[in-house]
Amino acid sequence: MKTFEELGVAAPILRAIQEMDYEAPMPVQEEVIPFLLGEDNDVIALAQTGTGKTAAFGLPLLQKIEVNQYHPQALILCPTRELCLQIVDDLNDYSKYIENLKVLPVYGGSSIESQIKMLKRGVHVVVATPGRLLDLMNRKTVDLSRVRSVILDEADEMLNMGFTESINAILAEVPASRNMLLFSATMPQGIASITKKYMNNPKEIVIGNKNEGNKNIKHVYYMV
Ligand code: AMP
Numbered sequence: 776m777k778t779f780e781e782l783g784v785a786a787p788i789l790r791a792i793q794e795m796d797y798e799a800p801m802p803v804q805e806e807v808i809p810f811l812l813g814e815d816n817d818v819i820a821l822a823q824t825g826t827g828k829t830a831a832f833g834l835p836l837l838q839k840i841e842v843n844q845y846h847p848q849a850l851i852l853c854p855t856r857e858l859c860l861q862i863v864d865d866l867n868d869y870s871k872y873i874e875n876l877k878v879l880p881v882y883g884g885s886s887i888e889s890q891i892k893m894l895k896r897g898v899h900v901v902v903a904t905p906g907r908l909l910d911l912m913n914r915k916t917v918d919l920s921r922v923r924s925v926i927l928d929e930a931d932e933m934l935n936m937g938f939t940e941s942i943n944a945i946l947a948e949v950p951a952s953r954n955m956l957l958f959s960a961t962m963p964q965g966i967a968s969i970t971k972k973y974m975n976n977p978k979e980i981v982i983g984n985k986n987e988g989n990k991n992i993k994h995v996y997y998m999v
Contacts, residue, residue, distance in 0.1 A: 776799055776800070776805070777800065777805060778799065778800070779792060779797070779799075779800055779804075779808075779834075782800060782804070782805065782808045782809050782812070783808065783809055783812045783813075784808065784812075784834055784838065785838050787870075787872035787873050788834055788837060788838060788869055788870070788872070788873070790872050791868060791869050791870070791871045791872050792830070792834070792869060794871075795868060797830070800827075801826060801827030801830075801831075802826070802827075802982055803820060803822045803826050803827055803828055803831045803980065803982045804827050804830055804831045804834070806820075806831075806980045806982075807820060807828075807831040807832065807835070807956070807980060808831060808834055808835050810978060811832065811835035811836070811954075811956065812835045812838065812839075815923070815924075815952075815953075815954035816954055816977075816978060817954055817955050817956065817974040817975050817976065817977035817978070818955075818956045818957070818977055818978050818979075818980060819956075819957050819959075819966075819970055819974070819977045819978070819979045819980070820956070820957070820958050820959075820979075820980040820981075820982065821959060821960070821961075821962060821979075821980070821981045821982065821983075822958055822960070822980070822981075822982040822983070823960040823982075823983065824929075824960070826982050826983070828928070828958050829861075829862055829865045829866075829928075830865070830869065832851075832926050832928075832956050832958070833862070833865060833866050833869055834869060836849045836851075836900070836924055836926070837866060837869055837870045837873065837876065837900070839923070839924070840873075840876060840899045840900065842873060842874070842875050842876050842899065844899075844921075845877075845896075845897025845898070845899070846897065846898075846899075846918060846921050847898060847899065847900070847901045847917065847918065847919060847921070847922055848899050848900070848921060848922060848923050848924070849899065849900045849901070849922065849923065849924040849925075849926070850900075850901050850903065850919060850922045850924070850925050850926070850945075850949065851900070851901070851902040851903070851925075851926040851928060852903055852904070852905055852908070852925070852926070852927050852928065852933065852942065852945065853902065853903075853904060853928040853929055853933070854904065854928075854929050854932040854933045854935075854936050854938065855882075855904065855932075856882040856883070856884060856885075856904060858928065858929060859880050859881070859882045859902050859903065859904055860880055860882075862902045862928065863878050863879075863880040863902050866878045866900060866902070876899055876900075877893075877896075877897065877898040877899050877900070878898065878899070878900040878901075878902060879893050879894065879898040879900070879901050879902070880902050880903075881901055881902065881903035881904070881907050881908050881911065881917075882903065882904045882907050883904060883906050883907040883910075887907070887910065887911070890907075890911065891911070891914070891916045894911070894916055894917055895916075901917070905933065905938040905941035905942055905945060906938070906941060908941075908945060909941050909944055909945060912944075912945070912948060919945075919948045919949045920948075920949075920950065921950070922949045922950065922953055923950075923952075923953050923954065924953060924954055924955075924956070925946070925949055925953050925954070925955045925956070926955075926956045926957075926958070927942070927955070927956070927957045927958065927959075927969070928958050929958065929959065929960070930957050930958060930959040930966055930969065931959045931960060931961045931962075931963055931965075931966060932960075934963065934965040934966065939965060939969075942969070946973055955973060955974050955977075957969070957970060957974070957977075
């Protein structure tokens, strides 16, 4: 098993994750981190929550940010406000020793004015639910023209929640040259069509078994 350092993770991030007691990379991290650090490659990762996927995409993404360029360089789309805030918390922890790196959560139900204010001041990473991001795009308050990495987290959940059209509208506004990483716990048809439309020769990584629930979760139902 490799260390984070051997996977190519840089010093300021290493220091932060060591303080968080991340001793060794989890399997999804071992596969995804060197791949994303290597070149601007596309990845489809079938991995459930709890597998360490946030660090798998977060560490290489943060490492590639040019901090002196104050415009969105990475965009993470996720289905819910809770996941959005959780991702932002994790990215803030990982980038603790990268000075001035700004991560902005964008989700519905919170003040759009304060999100617009933060965007005006300049951010590097936007973590967003699709509906609110589209709202900001329609108001011309967010510039996605220099985004280099797009992450779709819990992509199957976003499709279940009816975000397919919004995702298509958002992806139409980011440069075609961006790399893209899609995380999903299952692989329904809708995901296959997104990957076909937007991804270039993606590497497919399967952590655990395809279309299977997490073993730690007990499923119960009642007939009514
Ligand atoms: P995630 O699947 O991204 O929600 O991560 C699940 C949990 O594992 C989170 O609490 C992370 O902080 C933690 N975690 C992620 N990577 C590691 C690692 N390499 N070592 C220990 N804990 C980790």
